[in-house]
Each structure stands twice: as structure tokens, then as C-alpha cells.
Amino acid sequence: MPLAQPAADVWTLVADVAGQTPDAPALTHGGRTVSFLELTESARRAAQGLADLGVGPGDRVALWLPNVPAYPILYLACIRLGAIAVAVNTRYRAVEVADIVGRSGAKVLACAPGFRRIDFLSILADIEPDALDRLAAIVTVGDEPASVPSAIARLRRVPYERLLSRPRLGLNNARASAPCNIFTTSGTTSAPKFVLHRQGAIASHAQQVARAFGFTAPDTLSLSILPLCGVYGFDQTMATLAAGKPCVLVESYEIDEIARLIADHRPTTLFGSDDLYARLLDAVPGDRPFPSVKWAGYAAFNASLDDIAETAEKRGLRLCGLYGMSEVQALYSLQPIDSDVAHRKKGGGVPTSPLGHVRVRDPETGELLGVGQPGMLECAGPSLMVGYYGNDAATAETVTADGYVRTGDLAELDGRGGFTFLSRMGDVLRLSGFLVNPLEIETHLQKLPSIAGCQAIAVPRPDGVRAVAFVILSPGATLDEAAAIAHCRQGLANYKVPVRVFAVDDFPRTPSANGFKIQRARLRDMALERL
Numbered sequence: 001m002p003l004a005q006p007a008a009d010v011w012t013l014v015a016d017v018a019g020q021t022p023d024a025p026a027l028t029h030g031g032r033t034v035s036f037l038e039l040t041e042s043a044r045r046a047a048q049g050l051a052d053l054g055v056g057p058g059d060r061v062a063l064w065l066p067n068v069p070a071y072p073i074l075y076l077a078c079i080r081l082g083a084i085a086v087a088v089n090t091r092y093r094a095v096e097v098a099d100i101v102g103r104s105g106a107k108v109l110a111c112a113p114g115f116r117r118i119d120f121l122s123i124l125a126d127i128e129p130d131a132l133d134r135l136a137a138i139v140t141v142g143d144e145p146a147s148v149p150s151a152i153a154r155l156r157r158v159p160y161e162r163l164l165s166r167p168r169l170g171l172n173n174a175r176a177s178a179p180c181n182i183f184t185t186s187g188t189t190s191a192p193k194f195v196l197h198r199q200g201a202i203a204s205h206a207q208q209v210a211r212a213f214g215f216t217a218p219d220t221l222s223l224s225i226l227p228l229c230g231v232y233g234f235d236q237t238m239a240t241l242a243a244g245k246p247c248v249l250v251e252s253y254e255i256d257e258i259a260r261l262i263a264d265h266r267p268t269t270l271f272g273s274d275d276l277y278a279r280l281l282d283a284v285p286g287d288r289p290f291p292s293v294k295w296a297g298y299a300a301f302n303a304s305l306d307d308i309a310e311t312a313e314k315r316g317l318r319l320c321g322l323y324g325m326s327e328v329q330a331l332y333s334l335q336p337i338d339s340d341v342a343h344r345k346k347g348g349g350v351p352t353s354p355l356g357h358v359r360v361r362d363p364e365t366g367e368l369l370g371v372g373q374p375g376m377l378e379c380a381g382p383s384l385m386v387g388y389y390g391n392d393a394a395t396a397e398t399v400t401a402d403g404y405v406r407t408g409d410l411a412e413l414d415g416r417g418g419f420t421f422l423s424r425m426g427d428v429l430r431l432s433g434f435l436v437n438p439l440e441i442e443t444h445l446q447k448l449p450s451i452a453g454c455q456a457i458a459v460p461r462p463d464g465v466r467a468v469a470f471v472i473l474s475p476g477a478t479l480d481e482a483a484a485i486a487h488c489r490q491g492l493a494n495y496k497v498p499v500r501v502f503a504v505d506d507f508p509r510t511p512s513a514n515g516f517k518i519q520r521a522r523l524r525d526m527a528l529e530r531l
Helices: 010-020 036-052 070-081 094-104 120-125 160-164 199-212 231-242 255-265 274-283 308-314 392-398 438-445 481-491 520-530
Strands: 025-029 032-035 060-064 084-087 108-111 137-140 157-159 179-184 194-198 222-224 247-249 269-273 295-299 319-325 329-334 348-351 357-361 375-380 405-413 419-424 429-431 434-436 451-461 464-473 500-503 509-512 515-518
Touching: 010 036, 010 070, 010 199, 010 231, 025 036, 032 036, 036 070, 036 160, 060 070, 060 094, 070 084, 070 160, 084 094, 094 120, 137 160, 157 160, 179 199, 179 231, 194 199, 199 231, 199 329, 222 231, 222 255, 222 269, 231 247, 231 269, 231 319, 231 329, 255 274, 269 274, 274 295, 274 308, 295 308, 308 319, 319 348, 319 419, 357 405, 392 405, 419 438, 429 451, 429 464, 434 438, 438 451, 438 464, 438 481, 451 520, 464 520, 481 500, 500 520
Parallel strands: 025 247, 060 084, 060 108, 084 179, 108 137, 137 157, 222 247, 269 295, 295 319, 464 500
Antiparallel strands: 025 032, 179 194, 319 329, 329 348, 348 419, 357 375, 375 405, 405 419, 429 434, 451 464, 509 515
């Protein structure tokens, strides 16, 4: 059975499953099923094809692909070669793609220029022709369009199918210590950093998640909705494969299509954001719209959906809060599935690995804090990154001398062996000497029917640091700023009351693999401009 022994590296992780259950389904996509044996055999052929292009140990291969079988096959090909797969966010545009490919020094870029659901072709057309000159080749997945942008027209292009026609690579450079993944951070104020992981960390984490999340159950089937280019979607899929169970790859984020796939395939587990579940519950009627789903992991990104876990519970969908980030991998922790919904809906939880450990530190004094005291979260365990690729200074700032990652998140120990995530430290407001989670202000303002969305930030004023709120109004509503501030005075401590409330059409955002993140630094600049 899979998971009987710890896998030293990623290739062993998947190949062991293929050896024990070769005909078991690994991936399903568009009516086609790929068995575990076909997955590993295709990866060995693709590895030979990449080797023909000059890819070897330590070389970088950029994967700019949607959730299609070519992604995990090319990833495992990199693993076999000892190469590093660079995840390129499918939401990125021309400048961002060129930056990631260039700074990582990628030798090969795999993309799908003819893919219809994401307009890769127009993005490629906007890339400066010389920005990709360091590439040895571009691997094109799917049919190549008749008109090819100049950025790639003069580069060597190799059809993905040609890679699969090559003989199987006999050499195996997979090692526990071999670097294998680069994920990009979704920074809102600077170029993304490159988070580097090694094979041993990826393999062991996948096995730990499979055990802790119950993926070893005989009926397990995952719906891989989240992009494989992000650590959240990647780790879900790898943990499912580690358990020897199938994944349905979802290339579209259209809610109707996702709902159809849930009905057709009856997955036992889902992972997504609060927004995803809210839209799914709106789209699918009935008292129990998703009866096959035992429980669903979710990340809370939208303060206006604070009650989504209770809403889902009433309709038979059990949501469980999680915690993760690129530096410690996704699914680092999970709220106990059998806990009450009020506890289960919170971000954080108990570390997935028995070797995982968290602590909370006062960001100013450096003192370690006890249960219920908010401070900066630090995480340790076998899933941690090697460091930031090409940026030793940033690594030294983030990883402590005793091996903990400084997450930059505000959290508190929960007294149950786990922790509760509160917010990003950079988002925390220090008002009148107190650390204030902006979610408190945002949630309170969103109780007003005229306010559909809210972001609260802090700005310096002559009378001290004060909160300022930016709101998106409900359709047809107008902002009564005085009434909004009075509403806050009635429900919040005086130092939490915003000094001003501004209406905006939308919040400034930056793309990440799982959606968009708010540019809070830009909001602070906007507040200072208006005060």
C-alpha cells in the first residue's frame, strides 16, 4: 500500500505507487485518465526530451501552464533530471512572466500558446522579443496557433508531444537533497522572491498531508481546482498522488464548470477560498448540494464572507480552516475536523507533521508569548524551504538561527496544540499601543447594508496613528461617512474607530496563484493623499 515507507525523494514517492498499483488512476482531465504507470513512463520520456534540450541537474525549467496533465508530467520529468521546476503564475502578464523567466535563469519555458481559457498568446505578444533570449527552447503544449508572436517566433520551439515520443530516460538524478521547486511569493510592493524547496521536503510533506488529511481512505478523489502554479493547489495534488489516489485536474475557474465536475466525479475533498465556496453554494441549489464531499479545506481571504463556514455547515458542507505559505508549504496546519464550526473556521490549526512546531513572538521585545497573546508566528518542521533562490540576505532575515521561518503573520497560540491565524503582520494596525487586527474594523463596517467590502489601514496623524477605512459600496448605495464612523463608535473601542471612511470603486490588487491580494501599501498612500 502507498505510504508504507517514507519516500526519500519525489520520484520515489510517485514511482512506488506506480510499482504497487500501476493501473490505478492518477490524473483525470477532459474525459481522459492517466494511470500511475503512464504518469511515470510519460515523465521519463519527457525527461529525455528535456535532456535533449540541454536540461540537467540544477537547471531551471519554467512551467507556465494551466492544470493539464502536461504540468505534473513535466514536473516529474524535472524531478528525474534533478532540475528545478519554476512555477509561473498563469495570472501573470508580460512584464511579470519575462521577469520570472529571466531572473530564474530558466533554460526552457513550457507554455500553452493556443490555450483558449487563458490568453497566453496575447501575453506572449506583449513580451519584449529580447526578454526570452536566454532560453534554449520553448516547449509548446497543445496546438500552436497559426500566428506566433515575435517574442517566441525566433526561438526554438519544441512540441510537447515530441518530448513524449523520446525513449525513456534511464538516468535518475532524484535525491532528497536535490532542489526541485521554485515558487514565487506574491509580494505587493516588490518583485516576488523565489522560494526554493528540495525533494525531501516536498515528498515528506505530501505523505504527512495524505495521512493527516485522511487521503488514504479507499474512496478518496481530489478535485484540483486551485492552480498547480501555486503552493496551495500543488500540495493538494501531490498529497493525493502520494496516497495513490486520483486527482481531477480543473483547468477552468468558471463556477458552473466546477459545479459540473463535482457532480460528475463526486470528489471526497475540495480545497479553495471562501469566495469559491460562496459562489459554489450560490450556484448549486438544495439542502446538501455536495453530498460526496466529506470536508473541504478553505482559506479566508474576504472579510465580507466571515459567515461562509456557518452558511456551508447548514447545507452539509463542512469547511476547515488551514494555514500555509510558500516558505513552509501549503497545508502546513489544519483545524481539527471534528471541532465545532466556530473554532474550525479559523485559519491556523495543528501542524500537519508531528515534527512541526510553532511559536509566537512579540515583534518588538523578542519575547516568546503564551496562549492567547497575539504576536508574530514562527514555524518549524520538515516542510520548510531551503531558502530564497539567489537571495541569501532575504533568507537570513526570514530563517532564524534555530531553523524557524519568520512568517510575517500575526497569530496566537490556542492552547489546543495549535494556533489561530489573525492577519498578516504587515496588515496589523498598531493603534494607541495595541496590536489591532484590521479584520475587526472591516467586519464591523460590513455589517452596514450599504458597504459590500472594506479594507482598514493605519496612517500617522498629529494626534497619533489612526485607522482609515476604504469601502466598496453595495449597488445603488451612497456613502454616509458620518453614519459609518458613528456605527464604529457604537461597536468598537474608541482607538479602533476610523478617522475617515473613503468609498472606492475597487481596491488596488496584485495577482497571486489563488486570486488577488490587496496592495495595502498603496491604500496607505491613498489615505495620506486624501487626509
